[in-house]
Amino acid sequence: MHFSHDPSGTTQTMMSVDEARERILACFAPLTPRRTPLLDALGLVLAEPIIARESIPPFTNSAMDGYAVRASDTRGACPDRPAELRVIGEAPAGTPSPRWFIDEAIPLRIESGMAIRIMTGAVLPPGADAVVRFEDTDESDTPSTSRSRGVVRVRREITTGENVRHAGEDILAGSIVFEPGTVLGPAHLGLLASLGYSWVLVHPRPRIAILATGDEVVPIDWPLEPGQIRNSNSTVLAALVHQTGGIPKLVGIAADREEDVARHLQYTHDADLILTSGGVSQGDYDRIKEFLRARGRFEIWQVRIKPGKPMAFGFVADTPVLALPGNPVAAVVAFLQFARPAILRLLGRADLEPIRVRARLTKPVENRGRRRHFVRALLHRRSGELWVTPVPQQGSGILSSLVHGNCLAVIPEEWSEAPVGSEVTVELYDPSIAAAIFAAES
Numbered sequence: 269m270h271f272s273h274d275p276s277g278t279t280q281t282m283m284s285v286d287e288a289r290e291r292i293l294a295c296f297a298p299l300t301p302r303r304t305p306l307l308d309a310l311g312l313v314l315a316e317p318i319i320a321r322e323s324i325p326p327f328t329n330s331a332m333d334g335y336a337v338r339a340s341d342t343r344g345a346c347p348d349r350p351a352e353l354r355v356i357g358e359a360p361a362g363t364p365s366p367r368w369f370i371d372e373a374i375p376l377r378i379e380s381g382m383a384i385r386i387m388t389g390a391v392l393p394p395g396a397d398a399v400v401r402f403e404d405t406d407e408s409d410t411p412s413t414s415r416s417r418g419v420v421r422v423r424r425e426i427t428t429g430e431n432v433r434h435a436g437e438d439i440l441a442g443s444i445v446f447e448p449g450t451v452l453g454p455a456h457l458g459l460l461a462s463l464g465y466s467w468v469l470v471h472p473r474p475r476i477a478i479l480a481t482g483d484e485v486v487p488i489d490w491p492l493e494p495g496q497i498r499n500s501n502s503t504v505l506a507a508l509v510h511q512t513g514g515i516p517k518l519v520g521i522a523a524d525r526e527e528d529v530a531r532h533l534q535y536t537h538d539a540d541l542i543l544t545s546g547g548v549s550q551g552d553y554d555r556i557k558e559f560l561r562a563r564g565r566f567e568i569w570q571v572r573i574k575p576g577k578p579m580a581f582g583f584v585a586d587t588p589v590l591a592l593p594g595n596p597v598a599a600v601v602a603f604l605q606f607a608r609p610a611i612l613r614l615l616g617r618a619d620l621e622p623i624r625v626r627a628r629l630t631k632p633v634e635n636r637g638r639r640r641h642f643v644r645a646l647l648h649r650r651s652g653e654l655w656v657t658p659v660p661q662q663g664s665g666i667l668s669s670l671v672h673g674n675c676l677a678v679i680p681e682e683w684s685e686a687p688v689g690s691e692v693t694v695e696l697y698d699p700s701i702a703a704a705i706f707a708a709e710s
């Protein structure tokens with residue numbers, strides 16, 4: 269099948285970015301959840317509710333090193349008139365109950381006029397309702413005197429509950445800690461650890477196969493012969509997959525022959541999505557779309573997007589294939605618009621969108637051809653306002669434009685040009701860039 273007669277060859281009949289996105293995303297659902305070791309779950313999406321089996325903290329304990337006391341015993345205490353308490357024992361962390369300094373058969377309990385030396389994290393002894401820090405006693409002058417003297421002088425009035433951490437004040441046993449859909453960050457893993465979870469049910473990371481195509485494309489560490497270029501696309505795509513939360517698997521470079529594409533695709537049998545680059549345009553040797561037509565299922569070819577127009581979408585066996593254009597910038601832009609949200613959906617993420625802000629153009633941008641134009645640009649703030657400056661070279665082979673820019677400025681398909689000062693939507697794919705722009709006034 270040759271595509272030169274395909275009616276979708278004109279921009280009018282080409283699919284819009286929004287429709288292509290919708291149709292592609294409809295083919296993706298969160299991967300079947302898998303029980304996963306806690307540390308491997310960082311960044312993944314929880315697939316079960318977490319109900320606390322225990323309280324955190326599990327017992328009422330001291331927040332400071334000092335003395336467990338009855339707050340009422342310190343009423344009116346000040347440096348000149350300290351409250352004098354008898355120290356009857358100690359409560360180190362890690363023991364279920366305090367112990368007497370001298371051998372006593374009866375259980376240790378604080379009554380009026382008594383104190384117990386206590387360490388941070390130790391169980392609050394029975395009878396105590398507050399902790400006074402060493403710094404607020406005469407112990408700060410002569411360390412650890414109470415053990416020998418059996419007496420401590422408290423120089424300050426302490427309120428009930430001071431320096432006490434109550435059982436369940438962070439999380440109460442029986443409460444819902446996390447709902448399914450929660451994205452697990454370091455602190456989420458910490459709470460799960462405190463609750464005794466060493467495995468959790470999460471949506472696994474999708475495996476994304478990456479195939480480069482083109483007779484001219486060679487591995488990056490080969491010497492270049494005339495007419496050849498190195499395979500930079502697979503590296504960029506693998507890094508993008510990794511950054512999005514997927515597991516990239518490079519399956520090599522296929523020559524512009526259908527059999528060679530088929531041969532390489534054998535290595536993609538365990539993939540949740542196949543990304544190819546190159547071979548989707550009008551050229552005599554552009555084999556990917558013919559391959560999808562002949563040996564797979566063909567859903568979409570050509571989208572009103574700039575750069576990235578010749579991209580295609582289909583299936584090989586039951587595995588979705590996103591065929592990205594060969595031009596390096598077109599491959600990245602098409603990845604960000606179509607592959608990124610698909611991978612996020614496989615991960616079970618609900619929010620598939622990048623950070624979007626509105627900013628004014630500092631330079632005009634042309635947009636002939638009625639495609640949605642993703643302009644590589646620099647977002648910056650001047651006198652509290654957001655401005656966006658297109659980088660000088662916008663060619664879809666100029667990979668460095670993505671290094672010099674920090675965002676994509678979106679020129680709508682209906683605009684034939686965007687004048688200076690016009691307000692456009694800007695997409696940010698790196699939250700740290702957004703943070704830097706909003707933190708620094710330039």
Ligand SMILES: Nc1nc2c(c(=O)[nH]1)N[C@H]1C(S)=C(S)[C@@H](COP(=O)(O)OP(=O)(O)OC[C@H]3O[C@@H](n4cnc5c(N)ncnc54)[C@H](O)[C@@H]3O)O[C@H]1N2
Nearest residue numbers: 480482498499500501546547548549550554593594595598
């Ligand atoms: N007659 C037409 N020609 C082209 C059209 C068109 O509509 N009509 N579209 C142009 C656009 S837009 C793009 S984008 C490219 C995309 O073409 P392909 O996806 O078929 O890609 P190739 O032709 O294989 O390669 C394009 C370009 O990219 C380089 N390339 C390819 N693979 C890699 C790689 N792995 N790493 C680095 N660079 C790669 C390749 O050498 C070419 O220079 O088609 C236009 N043509």
Ligand code: MOO
Nearest residue numbers: 575576577598664
């Ligand atoms: O996709 Mo092409 O790169 O639009 O120029």
